[in-house]
Amino acid sequence: MSKMPNYTSTTNACKLCKPLGASLAFRGIEGCVPFLHGSQGCATYMRRYIISHFNEPIDIASSSLGEKHAVYGGSANLKLGLKNVTAKYSPEIIGVATTCLTETIGDNVPMILNEYKEEFADENSPLVVHVSTPSYAGTHMEGFLAATRATVEQLSGPAAKHEKINVFSGFISTADIRYLKDVCEDFGIEYSLMPDYSDTLDGPALNEYPLVPKGGTPLDDIRKMGGAKASIELGSTLPGQTAGTVLRDKYGVQLYQAGLPIGIRETDAFMDLLTKISGKPMPEKYIGARGRLIDAMVDGHKYISGKRAVVYGEEDLVVGVAALLAEIGVKPVLCASGGHSGKFEESIATVLEGLDCAMPIVKEDVDFFDIEHLAREEKVDMVVGHSKGYSFARKMEIPMIRVGFPIHDRVGGQRILHLGYHGAQGLFDLITNTVIAKKQSDSPIGYSYM
CATH class of the missing domain: 3.40.50.1980 (Nitrogenase molybdenum iron protein domain)
Known part of the structure; x- marks a missing residue:
């Protein structure tokens, strides 16, 4: 084999940006509007990219920072953007992801969101979750997993024990999500699958465009994940800290991690796991x-x-x-x-x-x-x-x-x-x-x- 060329540039990257993955994960949460804290161009690019694959409309809000905000910070724009999204969409939750610009200038997003809550929020205001997703430090897959983990960290809490299984599917197709739901139901397993964009990014034709489409993992399910019987997390290259490890370490929820069930052996292993959890043989x-x-x-x-x-x-x-x-x-x-x-x-x-x-x-x-x-x-x-x-x-x-x-x-x-x-x-x-x-x-x- 010849030696690889010696160069330092990237030519046609085999990955996408971290906040794009976060936006997809947030889209799989019920009543959620993804929100990028950064320039308008980031949100426009990601909308276009996602629409091209899913052939579904998707709104991604933006704090629309410009040149002056790179010097003075984006606090005012972030607060105004959250107010505007709340007024226009009436979401149940807003998922805020940072971008290269806001990470580079060092905006303290948790502090800004605390200020926003004190200044503007009331009992009818949507929940707000946030995740750090600088593109220069990761891929869209890392952003997807980080947003899932951050949502679980910020919304779940101590809960009464129940029989549901948390299923963290990783970044898969809408057909794959529906398949996992069918498998769980066929095994008689009660489940909370997250994130679930099988309807929000692959829904039926409608006469009117919904600003926030139906579907997604219910917020109540996320809040109660700490009381689940167990969690299943799919992926063989997962980071050390995931949504499943958060629930295990904070609330003692037993965690099973398995590779994506693609092919016979990996699917066999997944079916064996479901048999173990449910106590039922493969249908x-x-x-x-x-x-x-x-x-x-x-x-x-x-x-x-x-x-x-x-x-x-x-x-x-x-x-x-x-x-x-x-x-x-x-x-x-x-x-x-x-x-x-x-x-x-x-x-x-x-x-x-x-x-x-x-x-x-x-x-x-x-x-x-x-x-x-x-x-x-x-x-x-x-x-x-x-x-x-x-x-x-x-x-x-x-x-x-x-x-x-x-x-x-x-x-x-x-x-x-x-x-x-x-x-x-x-x-x-x-x-x-x-x-x-x-x-x-x-x-x-x-x-x-x-």
């Missing part, structure tokens, strides 16, 4: 789905066995997809992410253990310049990831399987099911048919029968 519908998936893998193995893939995106998603690829006979020769948890390589090694797959090249904190360079070296047959990798897949003339976020050049990115046996079945069919279509289009005779 027949999932036993049947698992059997059909294995049958499909046997049927299609000859078309994809030995193919080589590059996988990129959020670390947890890449870990799960790499496991699925190895299970179906595709070699994930390069796993890459713009994240930098420090747990990426170890997590990849863990999910591939025992499978007929050599350890791939694993790169964190990389951009698409790095990924393209390594992909050319490894002579890959397919690209698996979100739309930001399309340009290099096109240049290399290799097929692309779209998963994760953001998907800007296809319809339905928010409805891709990645989790469980059903998600693995859909991804297997998509991957196999993409390989067949590539071979078919490259054939001089364009055969029509396999």
Whole structure:
């Protein structure tokens, strides 16, 4: 392998900004309006980016700081912005996330919010939660997890013991969220899933635009999370401090952490966990789905066995997809992410253990310049990831399987099911048919029968 080029710039980052992730998490809370303390451009960019993937409108408020606020601070603008949002939207809660500008100038947001509460709040005012999310110090995934943790820290409290299970799903698609809800219900588990943007970012067509869409994790559920029977937190590269660890350390809520259930082995582990918590065996519908998936893998193995893939995106998603690829006979020769948890390589090694797959090249904190360079070296047959990798897949003339976020050049990115046996079945069919279509289009005779 040739040496990587020596440069210090970032070319087409394989990550998005931290407050964007926080905005998505806040959107999954009932009655919440995301609010960015920073320039108007940040909110405009994030709205446009999120809308392009979800094909749903989203309002993100802003304190709209300008040049003078970089010198004198943004306290007045933040207070005025909160007053305006309260008057226009009548939200139940406002989620305030900082940006590069306000973190750089050093605005003391907790102090400003305390002043706002003393000066303007009354018993009818919305709740306000806040999270520190400077883009120069993290990714959208880190912002998402930080906002979830901050909301639990600031809203939950001591609560009477109850039978609900807290489910912290991580950053997944709206279809994945609905799948987790169905699985919990099929096991007879009462749950509080957070954040839940399955309706707020993938709702039905309406005659009138709601300023605050219905759906999201109920505030009362968040307040009572400290009394839950247990918490399940999905993700194999989670930081040391999460919403689940907060509830464990403050209120003694038992915490189970597991990787995203993508592919057979990871889904098996997740189903075993639900069986342990609920005391009930895996429902027949999932036993049947698992059997059909294995049958499909046997049927299609000859078309994809030995193919080589590059996988990129959020670390947890890449870990799960790499496991699925190895299970179906595709070699994930390069796993890459713009994240930098420090747990990426170890997590990849863990999910591939025992499978007929050599350890791939694993790169964190990389951009698409790095990924393209390594992909050319490894002579890959397919690209698996979100739309930001399309340009290099096109240049290399290799097929692309779209998963994760953001998907800007296809319809339905928010409805891709990645989790469980059903998600693995859909991804297997998509991957196999993409390989067949590539071979078919490259054939001089364009055969029509396999």
